[in-house]
Amino acid sequence: MFDGIDPRSPTPLYDQIAGRVRVAIAAGELRPGEPLPSVRQLATRLRLNPATVVQAYRALETDGFVEMRQGAGTFVREVEAGRRAATRADHARRLVRAMLAEAARVGIPAQELQRAIDDELGVEVR
């Protein structure tokens, strides 16, 4: 689950770690209540500083994905069924809006953007 974490990547280490956890949760590999590796365990395993793992876990906590309990560990949070999906959908909307705004800023017509989207997502017939 944490293979391929790369210190030389432009995306920060803590961000890579948090990302792995998020997709694992989204994919159901990590169930609610399940513990994440301890800060020190993961830090040792990835050969980096515990504080970096903490930063990753804290970000996840801020987003409501996990709960950190001092002395006990860090655990995937229980959430109502639709709640998580709703926040994800909201996030998705923000991403799309940001992209549209950026496109407008540099003068790219919506149609051209649409074609690029189709290209990248694969032009499934629908």
Place this chain on the structure above:
Amino acid sequence: MFDGIDPRSPTPLYDQIAGRVRVAIAAGELRPGEPLPSVRQLATRLRLNPATVVQAYRALETDGFVEMRQGAGTFVREVEAGRRAATRADHARRLVRAMLAEAARVGIPAQELQRAIDDELGVEVR
């Protein structure tokens, strides 16, 4: 054309400036061959350092929007018809890829993103 440049904005000054020029070119307000304000003129007008304006102009030059000629000035570049469109399409692809990468990073499935895109762009039947 340069109203509302804001030093307190999270987007850098040089980026704001370059952005204004890009939209002006895309909108046809700045025609090929036409000069941009000189580095010092614009810097004085916006009450900031010439080097900052240079940074903006240089970014535009890198993207092929303008040409800086020492001693003469900075001018909107002539480009072949399809050339600009090609670079725009390329830019569009990069934008879409960045959005997809970000979505993946936070665990948003492609399908969910697709729905958000349809929502924002309007679900035209096609």
Place this chain on the structure above:
DNA sequence: CCTACTGTATCGCTACACCAATACAGTTGG
């Protein structure tokens, strides 16, 4: 209980982005 595990808090270093200051070099028009 108390040891060995959890997370917490604080500090500092390093790299880089952003912006300013200042001296340099080319162009152009009277």
Place this chain on the structure above:
DNA sequence: CCAACTGTATTGGTGTAGCGATACAGTAGG
């Protein structure tokens, strides 16, 4: 020519992100 304009190059200051080091505090199982 040469003065007054252009862009160029180098340097430095300031803030902040990323990461590490280390001491602190809570929890839980034998």
